[in-house]
Amino acid sequence: MKRSEPFSCSLAELADRLGATLVGDGERRVSGLATLSDAGPDDISFLANKAYLKYLTQTRAAAVLIHPAHGGECPVARLELDNPYLAYAELSRLFDPMAAPDAGGVHPSAVVAGDAVLGRDVTIAANAVIESGVELGDGVSVGPGCVIGADSVVGDGSRLHANVTLYHGVVVGKRAILHSGCVIGADGFGFAHDGRGWHKIAQLGGVVLGDDVEVGSCSSIDRGALGDTVIGDDVKIDSQVQIAHNVQVGDHSALAGCVGIAGSTKVGRHCLLGGGVGLSGHLTICDGVQVTGMSLVTNSITEPGVYSSGTGAMSNALWRKNAVRFKQLDDIAKRLSRLERGSTG
Template structure:
């Protein structure tokens, strides 16, 4: 990818910023971040996974963020520290070309209604719409084509990328990042059936997003039926995730792509839901739970730990045999119980 960021920094400055131990030429400057295999002489790289050790001896990087346990095979200047991946995460923001982009103000093609409150250094892109009563805090960026609904609030330092939709009465905390196509505050899936057809239930609640929340592209967070749908601080939500009405998610929880959470379920703090996980409605998931990818959770979880469901991939022929045996499990269990009773009686 072509580099568009003019940022550059000496290795000594970066080491001081990270609290890393510098071994090598501190005056050398770097202007980019790259993988071990792709890095050039002006790039900083990192080793955060043993699987990539094989690329370390041949790297052309100017320097490598590395754990002290792996320095023996490093040919480059080293920035030694205990968590290279965390250091890479911090430095990535320095090299982000969007970080240095000047504020453009309110685009002439944007529509900002009367009664909108704008903080300082706010940017509103072309064809964006800010409806009456909305509040945008300092340093908020609303990308082209995005909509902020009536009486919604976007906290300071938050960014809405292009074509984000924030419905009415939504509260977004500080430093949130909402990616293109995500929808915050659409109606929850609420209908009553009279035996012949469906009758819509008006969704009267809102959505509250905490500080430092990130929502991936094309994800949806529905508004509450009565109370609010609540997403805690520092929650990270991947792309194509569905969060239904009145769900509550605790601080520092992460949801990978295609997670689906049904209505009124409560997820605790510091949880991790793998890709494709489904949570049934009205459940409670306690703090510190990890659910592995493609698992279906139909009961509340009350103890921290790692949970899984489903079966791993196998050849179709073996899967077909096992599917037949699965249907026979109840009969086999009953037969086994009878045999055990018979054995005890003899």
């Protein structure tokens, strides 16, 4: 591995790259990216949330990415644009200090099947295993200890960090990022019960990940029982997420940490599932749905919007009182119904 060179750029160059309006010295150079409160004179910062306005006037940054509405409050040079957070996302990739993989090469300790097909500039690190029938596209990077099972396909420019496991017959699109410890294509949770014990159902499908998918560390995406489990293009999956067999997730959706999706549920495009959300099996979630953290969804959702379940944290004493009242709701509803019938009789 080799470490990429430190990035440095003038404000004029950054403004041109981002399509921003520069107010200040375009020749000033920056070499880092930091928060408003932590930034120094060689850093660029950003204001994307009004809650951080209180730090703006005291910032020591060389310049700030900022919406024009707040430009007049900025004491240093500024790059004005409509979406400072999106600009921050782009700059974060420019300033990323992570080591870049060597351009091509197979480590001597890697095990690569003789019939595996490797594209141009493929990197395979130490102790990786590439099984029979695997196809790796151009520029694919396979980290140390990864296992890519038989007949799997990994698209151009995708990166597997250390110890990623792809079972057999998994298809990964272009420019995917799979973080350490994630497992793609393990058996789905399929068993039949005969009254005494469990009988395993062979999982005959596969997993298909679209282009630009990112899967967080220690997340699991199970293979389909018959058809494939399908993750659409540009889907972002956080760490410790469980996606069961034959689930479908539509393009541009995002799943935060510890989400669990039971088998055969279909999640639409542009959906957002907060941390700890659980979706029961065989549901359909339409496009444009946001489910807030720790919610449990047991019925299909057919209208876009924001959905929640459960209650927020409260003192234990208050929770105990409310739990008692919850048990009384059915009796209260029946009494109210009798009162209403009596008032209209």
